[in-house]
Amino acid sequence: MNYWLMKSEPNAYSIDDLRATKTKIDHWDGVRNYQARNMMRDDMKKGDLAFFYHSNCNPPGIAGIVNIVKEGYPDFTAFDPQEPHYDPKSSPDKPRWYMVNIKFKRNLKRFIALAELRQNPLLRDMLLLRPGNRLSITPVTAAQWQAILAME
DNA sequence: GCCAACGTTGGC
């Protein structure tokens, strides 16, 4: 099983939005970055766990945990000109972008802010904390996962 | 709102 961290701007889509859905399941659409796409298309597996991270807000940090419940499939929002992430270069017969389905698992017992993560020496090598990292999806090692849970 | 760090685009 793999661990991940997935960023979302809570203004656009927060963990509360996910929890408020009827099934607590939603698709993770809108990723338009090749590295993140490749991870969703090739590496994310059903049963994997991911931190739901709130970015571009005050304060940024980890809000909760989700399960991967459906593996990579074409992001249909790329086909729709009405969609904000429409991409005319992606089509149903030749999809360029992929997404997964996630399911709300739980909120962390308390929100763990980015500034706190930075202070934890066990997380020194975490991709999220690397200067200038903008990837919306990053792998998390088992050791990092446990270290973060220990901060709850 | 600023700006550093990247990714992408497109001219050559």
Add this chain to the structure above:
DNA sequence: GCCAACGTTGGC
């Protein structure tokens, strides 16, 4: 295939 220009991300 190089690289400058441009756009985006996202912390602060």
